[in-house]
Amino acid sequence: MPHITLEYTQNLAPELDAGEVLMSLNRALAGSGQFQEPDIKSRALVLDRFLVGTAPEGRAFAHVKLALLSGRSAAVKRELSEALLTALSRACPPRAGLDVQLSVEVVDLDRDAYAKESRGAGS
Amino acid sequence: MPHITLEYTQNLAPELDAGEVLMSLNRALAGSGQFQEPDIKSRALVLDRFLVGTAPEGRAFAHVKLALLSGRSAAVKRELSEALLTALSRACPPRAGLDVQLSVEVVDLDRDAYAKESRGAGS
Amino acid sequence: MPHITLEYTQNLAPELDAGEVLMSLNRALAGSGQFQEPDIKSRALVLDRFLVGTAPEGRAFAHVKLALLSGRSAAVKRELSEALLTALSRACPPRAGLDVQLSVEVVDLDRDAYAKESRGAGS
Numbered sequence: 001m002p003h004i005t006l007e008y009t010q011n012l013a014p015e016l017d018a019g020e021v022l023m024s025l026n027r028a029l030a031g032s033g034q035f036q037e038p039d040i041k042s043r044a045l046v047l048d049r050f051l052v053g054t055a056p057e058g059r060a061f062a063h064v065k066l067a068l069l070s071g072r073s074a075a076v077k078r079e080l081s082e083a084l085l086t087a088l089s090r091a092c093p094p095r096a097g098l099d100v101q102l103s104v105e106v107v108d109l110d111r112d113a114y115a116k117e118s119r120g121a122g123s
Numbered sequence: 124m125p126h127i128t129l130e131y132t133q134n135l136a137p138e139l140d141a142g143e144v145l146m147s148l149n150r151a152l153a154g155s156g157q158f159q160e161p162d163i164k165s166r167a168l169v170l171d172r173f174l175v176g177t178a179p180e181g182r183a184f185a186h187v188k189l190a191l192l193s194g195r196s197a198a199v200k201r202e203l204s205e206a207l208l209t210a211l212s213r214a215c216p217p218r219a220g221l222d223v224q225l226s227v228e229v230v231d232l233d234r235d236a237y238a239k240e241s242r243g244a245g246s
Numbered sequence: 247m248p249h250i251t252l253e254y255t256q257n258l259a260p261e262l263d264a265g266e267v268l269m270s271l272n273r274a275l276a277g278s279g280q281f282q283e284p285d286i287k288s289r290a291l292v293l294d295r296f297l298v299g300t301a302p303e304g305r306a307f308a309h310v311k312l313a314l315l316s317g318r319s320a321a322v323k324r325e326l327s328e329a330l331l332t333a334l335s336r337a338c339p340p341r342a343g344l345d346v347q348l349s350v351e352v353v354d355l356d357r358d359a360y361a362k363e364s365r366g367a368g369s
Contacts, residue, residue, distance in 0.1 A: 113352035
């Protein structure tokens with residue numbers, strides 16, 4: 001916890017550097033003061049099969065899901081999604097000729113049912 | 124919003140045409156009258172590592188997740204899932220020799236924490 | 247229902263055998279007595295673009311999401327997540343030099359909006 005999943009349509013690559021976007025997102029979360037830095041676990045999925053509406057071309061999207069343990073206030077979740085959207089927007093280069101939608105959702109993880117285990121590098 | 128994620132096991136390919144299924148799903152949503160056509164953002168993931176139960180072979184599945192902003196009634200969500208299942212079923216060709224499970228889930232997105240930005244093709 | 251999604255970072259491969267982990271997870275669920283064996287639908291996604299915190303290297307994670315129809319008690323969900331974490335931990339070989347985080351989340355599927363269809367191998 002927290003988990004970030006970045007999805008982006010293939011027509012945003014190669015201009016979009018997934019590693020750079022993930023770093024921007026993780027820094028935004030680390031800077032929020034809500035999490036321990038090593039706990040932030042992020043992944044990016046490039047979408048090579050996608051469809052926006054019913055138009056075959058000219059559209060793209062990048063979407064971020066933030067999953068965090070339940071219990072944070074609506075205000076904190078709103079601040080986190082805004083911070084992630086800002087980071088995503090800055091890290092996504094402009095693309096002429098494409099309608100691009102950027103979005104961020106926040107999901108609560110059921111705290112009581114969350115189980116975890118950590119193994120240090122020396123273990 | 125809304126977001127669709129189609130997952131299907133690799134043994135349904137190549138008969139299953141992901142682009143065709145996505146178009147069927149998006150048309151079903153667009154035809155529901157609940158959404159603006161350009162807002163429907165869909166992706167397909169082919170699953171090359173999967174396991175149904177504990178049987179090594181002979182089973183397949185295709186699963187659709189519809190994520191939409193919270194606030195719609197249970198009846199509307201039920202109608203949407205039924206419409207998506209119908210579209211999925213029609214778009215999935217029959218496969219002799221395989222037990223195939225088709226399913227649709229509907230997830231509410233936390234409306235207060237959802238953030239988005241649109242960039243037009245000319246911007 | 248239920249659905250399992252296993253995600254693991256690429257630096258855990260090739261020691262981590264996704265097929266073996268899925269079998270362990272599915273057996274754990276089948277052994278819980280909560281599900282019919284053929285209903286357990288699992289997939290594994292290897293994450294080749296990931297970032298843990300803001301450190302470029304030396305960290306890894308494997309994460310399991312269990313999605314099941316709403317209505318089960320918190321105690322049952324806790325037992326299931328513990329059983330899956332145990333199975334995941336046993337199936338993940340030790341990796342010297344890596345900080346590895348293992349985690350399991352449980353998500354309720356909206357029962358009223360869940361739609362499904364089964365096609366037998368002979369149909």
